[in-house]
Amino acid sequence: MAGSELYEKFLALHQRDRGFVMPNAWDGLSAQLLADAGFEAIATSSFALAASFGRADGRHQVTREEHLAHASLLARLTGLPINGDFEDGYGATLDDVAGTVKGAIEHGLAGIGVEDTSGDPDNPIRDFDDAVARVRAAVVASQRRIVVTGRTDNYLQGRPDLDDTIRRLTAFAEVGADVVYAPYPPDADALRTIVSAVSPTPVNVLISPADNVLSVEELLDLGVKRISLGPALYVHAMGAAEQAVRSLVKGDLKSATNGMDFSRVDSLLHREER
Template sequence: MEDKGKIFRRLHELDDVFVIPNPWDIGTAWILETMGFKALATTSTGLAFLLGVQEGTVPWEQTLLHCQSLVNATSLPVSADLEKGMGDCPESAAQPVEIAAGIGLAGCSLEDHTGITSKPIYDFSLAVERIEAAAKARDALATDFVITARAENFMWGITDLDETILRLQAFEKAGADVLYAPGLRDITMIKTVCQELTKPVNIVMGLPGEIFSIAELADAGVKRISVGASMTRFAYGMFVHAAQEIMSKGTFNYSKDAMGFSELASYFERKRLYLLRNRQVEDMSVERLLVHSGDLWRFNTPLSCLQPPQQGKTLLITVLTPLKKHVNCILTAKEISLLFI
């Protein structure tokens, strides 16, 4: 199977800008993959909301479990929002790179925010040393891995563009693969940052303030666009509005805008096909095949030996993977025929 880190890196080398959305659970990751996005990134804020805690308080182990669940759920490269890593020292920024690559992540972002309100940003030299250590850890890996270095000044009220650019340039020189300064207020700032750097720049959309189109950001020189926790906030916001309507008005009009069952379920159809077509699961054999007429046949036959079913039939297939795990998949004739292409 091809190195997902290499796939992720190549996306940054293409001429076109690309959007890397931020799912917050397995379901949203699958929806985004089904829609055709090429890579995914976790959101630390989205994870905090999912767990019902404040941002910045999710234990490191819980973050890792969340990241691994998304890696295991999708065939796309996944980059992790690892905030400041495992601590303050350079080694605490390097070790997460090794661990992240070990669980199959294609990249990660590391920021210069300390987590301390009274002193929110690391001193310049320490911030650079942390990225240098992370880059050295990346270079020692057997697989490719993309490091995004974040300069958090604007997120914490330090609106000094020159100092932010100096940090990004230092991160670039230290070995970061992608540069990122969330909170830039206007397109002129964004264009200036892109012009002052030679490596790809990520810009986040969905924060309060002016919103720019993909075309506008591409013209400014942006290579990658993320959405942070904005989609999470939108989803939770709609949930809150629905609950408020019930409590305050005693009505349920929100349901008129809810997506239909079949439409929403359609986004998960490819998950079943993926379980069969995923190149990580080789030499699969079909243990049982059940036609809805009630007839039952038992097989222990390589998938390649099966014939496509008759049109209109629906099949329940239990797949025995090399890991000895049984995966149930209900497939229509059209769907299972795709396996023989």
């Protein structure tokens, strides 16, 4: 599917009266599981990818090439639109961000996110002008062949400033971001305010506001157009693995080895052949 066609297909999901859920996969089997369940699009998770390599997220420890190869694999396996959770665009300069977007298009991605994070623990959020310029560079490079999400991590980085969050998201929309995103606003009122402030630009939400996990229908009622899960499914799976390890330590082989049936694994891995 050509880039422009894939862009239109993915963007159309955000323009429906009711939005959609876009869960995040972390490997081929999880991607096939989500595709088999009927989800219309899936995303990568920079956290899960970094963890699978034994590295930290958001610290420039995963390379652009590693993430592109990973995302391209998910696209080939599932045939679904894939949104890349590409941290700050993988690069120090605007040209680097543009290069990442062009690489994502070449690897068949349908969407890409660019955060205002810096990778510097002492100054984790980029200055406003720098953040906006990076989203603008991503939009220019996209040439409407990939959906660009502009994201501020204010709340994730301990900056609970709703006004600045809206200022950033509004600016991202004004320079052409197709979707905007601020993970974990404090409550439903703040999320509703964000949705209203940036309208008609679609808003992504990571699971829910920080104070309460809402249902999908409740989030859609607030005007959210896309619901992602970030690393939530991955850490859920790791939680099950940890429970199995605890059973193994106790000598309980039955509990430690009670997981997905291998026939189901084989069925998912050969899903496209059905």
